[in-house]
Amino acid sequence: MPIHVNRAERGFTLVEFMVAILILTVGLFALLTSINVAMKQNMSNKIRNDAVVLAEQFLVNNRSVPYANLANSTVPRDILTGAVRMRYTIITTVAPIPNTNSSGVSVEVRWLERGDTGVADGQIFHAHSVSTLVTNTLAN
DSSP states (O other), X not given: OOOOOOGGXXXXXXXXXXXXXXXXXXHHHHHHHHHHHHHHHHHHHHHHHHHHHHHHHHHHHHHHSOGGGOOOEEEXXXXXXXTEEEEEEEXXXXXXXXXXXXXXXXXXXXXXXXXXXXXXXXXXXXXXXXXXXXXXXXXX
């Protein structure tokens, strides 16, 4: 005697199964892509935070240097951020202000992230700058 199966109880066909797998694959790919973008952005924020801290440290150091010893400088600095070793270039610029006993001190921190091609001369680099005014308190 043949067994009759109700049409609603037949289950999935091979085509329906393949379409479901395709939809799940596209969804997982989108999820993995968004996780990758979030991780890159998080690392970029950590790198930028390190640059801000470096700039502030150099600015504070320059404010504690005697006025006569203030000078322009370029200093490379390597910092481990997560699993990535970053190379920062700290550029200190001292610009005396005419007819005063003061100088403007500017600290710029530059860095390259993965995928960037070069520094300056029209190339891509990231930078953070801070500045302050330093007065010669020993001048008459």
